[in-house]
Amino acid sequence: MTETIKILICDDSALIRSILTAILSAEADMEVVGTAIHAKDAREKIKKFNPDVLTLDIEMPGMDGLSFLEKIMTLRPMPVVMISSLTQKGTASTMKAMELGVFEVVGKPTHGLKEKFDIISDDIVSKVRAAATGKVSPINRDAFLDKPEDGIKQTSTEFDLIAIGSSTGGVVAIKEIIPYLSKYSPPVVITQHMPPGYIESLAKRLNEHSKVTVKEAEDNETLQTGYVYIAPGDQHLEVIRSGAIMKTKLSDGETVSGHKPSVDVLFNSIANLSLCKAIGIILTGMGKDGAQGLLSMRERGSKTIGQDEATSVVYGMPKAASEIGAVEDVLPLQKIHTELKALCWPEQR
Template structure:
């Protein structure tokens, strides 16, 4: 049955208790629609539905939800006011912000994530668009299930073990990773982590390229905005000699704001890539929402090309096209990174980069918001390092300077 397959893909096993979800939105039609969509999934139990943040905050302790889908603009108490109050009442609560695609709401959504929200879902601007948007429905359910399932796994002994692992007090447990045979599947449910299978010990890694990198390409999705800012802040002046190319799964408007935030963190020029633009060292280029960003060599210069082709891995922009083009242009001087995210976008591109002699770093499971994309990358056996988020920036700084130790 389709729903059973989706539940497994999202990390929710048959027999698990349903995730308890609360919906908070002042629009009665939208609130009812989201409640119905979520309630139709057997892995979800909608335990609360409220028209403003105050009612939701007051109900947190009674309903005890695992996940809250929280609107931003509401009367009496808006989402940003309610967010810290909810988290104060339940520290492990997963809050997913829901906002329309305006610049103001994009800014608020990114700020909310810096204050503890797990992620966001962009709502179509009109009620009629919401009711007919298959993509919005899929993304909402995917994120609720994937983020809710991860939060459950992190509770209790698992959380203690991960904390001690990061502190170096115990050895890391065997990680769970996608089956490499499944990575190329094109009919995977959008946004859901790639199928997982127990790993027989540590992942295989390959040596770094002996060529000094001439480009840094990064792919990320769920949890990516915060991860990108942390990594860019730590790379520092090491990126002076290379252009940085980023594909983050985000809609239009959000990507332009993300570019601004990343630039502030890196203290470097950062913007959405433009078609025909020549790459410049020390500059950061973010793939614009709704377009694939690739690069090509033209008359001795390396230029950005944007295209409006079909989604790849159900994503647009997608990481695979960027990585494929980077490998073609820079070969063994390519350095790529896969950060936190749902799905398996980037795994095929990693194969292309590795075939060309380039190097890949991926984020580890313990520090990933969702270990879909980085898990798929690790499962290829083609990465040179699988690192905690805090270690990725410093490692990149060394590798970009020619030191792979």
């Protein structure tokens, strides 16, 4: 018999608390053990009910949700799903929440609440259910400290491209890779599952603390050494050839493997490139998007890496890829940037 997931809902709106309680209580494996109207109330009820998952709004009376989240993740780390209207704006609030270790974010409707919540109810349920089994990482306060020089002196490497796919927990995972990359790194392309509007903030945050240039991908850009291109939240990213030059291609097609942007779309496009020596990396995330694409890359000669279970917030995508033979090397997150250096510049290890 499946254990019941105990949930505490924290929101200052009585209507929102009622709607979320109805949505989550309707699931056979879920129980809303309590609701809270502000941080102090939530703190007491966390002690009383010991919930498995906390849903949290950013805007609350007294201590705001982000400040409370930081205290939680410092003193009593637990899975938190942020449900807030502020998360829809792709602002620094969302980036801060993800950096603090929030499991997932859900944009809270601001009007037509009952109807809009009906539309996103399945998404809320799936994220809360996944959070209950996901890993909680303590806050890494050194994540964006300036990284030491990598010692790379040469500008060339035998690899033409690095491709990364990630989902839940991926924002934190990417932060453990990109700031360590050399300015001589091959072009990097990333598909991270995020809603529209969020990627620009993520790219800006990473760019401020990296030796490479990080940006949201645009259509028909020439891939350059020392640049990182992240797929927009509502378009597929592919890599195509224009003669000897590799370029980005954005498309607004149907979802693939349940997602847009899709990691499979990115990886498959690279697998289909002629004379391209690439490295494919699949990181933490729910589901199996990217597994088949990574297998195609490996079958066509690419080096492939999967994040290990111990350091994955959700060992879904890397596990699916490993199970079908798509992953050549399984590594803890903290060793992936070291492996990239060793692969690209083996004589400078």
